[in-house]
Amino acid sequence: MVIHNLDSVSSKAAEQERAWNGENSEWGPVAAKAMIEQTRHYPLPIGTRKMTMGDIYDATPKELISKVMLEEKVFETWYSGRTVLLGDACHKLNPSGAHGAVTSMHDALALANLIYALPSNPTSNDITQAFSEYQTERIPHVMESFENSQLLSKFMNRNITGWVAFFLMKGLPGWVFRITKRKMVQNRPTAGWLQEVDVRGTVAPDVSPSTEKARAVFWERQQGGFK
Known part of the structure; x- marks a missing residue:
């Protein structure tokens, strides 16, 4: 799981407003693909070879990758x-x-x-x-x-x-x-x-x-x- 923290309360409110208005583009396949490109270079300190999040993304069926909002x-x-x-x-x-x-x-x-x-x-x-x-x-x-x-x-x-x-x-x-x-x-x-x-x-x-x-x-x- 990759967590992206919103920069401010206002940005969270904007995300929620888009969801309420039915603008779900942030949670569709296009947004998930953009998230993958932004985070695929993250290093993974596991295994015997140098790995990144990109290795996990590439091994995961694309339909199983999604982007959601975490609430607290x-x-x-x-x-x-x-x-x-x-x-x-x-x-x-x-x-x-x-x-x-x-x-x-x-x-x-x-x-x-x-x-x-x-x-x-x-x-x-x-x-x-x-x-x-x-x-x-x-x-x-x-x-x-x-x-x-x-x-x-x-x-x-x-x-x-x-x-x-x-x-x-x-x-x-x-x-x-x-x-x-x-x-x-x-x-x-x-x-x-x-x-x-x-x-x-x-x-x-x-x-x-x-x-x-x-x-x-x-x-x-x-x-x-x-x-």
Whole structure:
């Protein structure tokens, strides 16, 4: 994947306006071909011979090459009535942070836990409460991933901001990275409706409210009870 950062907010607005007006030339085969020509010289530090993005382009069927706009946003509304969103539908993260898939899976786990914990004949209020608890649990972790992804995206900028960010990152002491990594792995919800597994690793996970709620219902049902 090749990422081209827009120069300013105004240029992004112009791109969006063209899309809204049905002017989709930016996303067609002509625009993709222009993008290929602009980036085919990018070096690839892989393999035993000197390679560039052009080698990948040449080996890829042209109909599989496309140009898309990447969005970065966290929506305020995640649910309404009996409809609820997860993953990219309610939070789009910059791919530089590589957090998109894991946040989506954590969303799914938290939501599944709370749905499992619903009574057998839930009311509309029960469902709304479950969705509210789901968003309350997930939003702090999503916002942290969102901000970290934005920070990491700065390292990919080929401008003064990118160089400054890269220089500062290289100068950070190791303990700062360890704290960051610890925070990243502490949030790991599990499926509360399955048999609990032993905690492994050197970092204990944070307590997941949805996991705890589903776990309590799981054990109640194991003992013969059912709401």
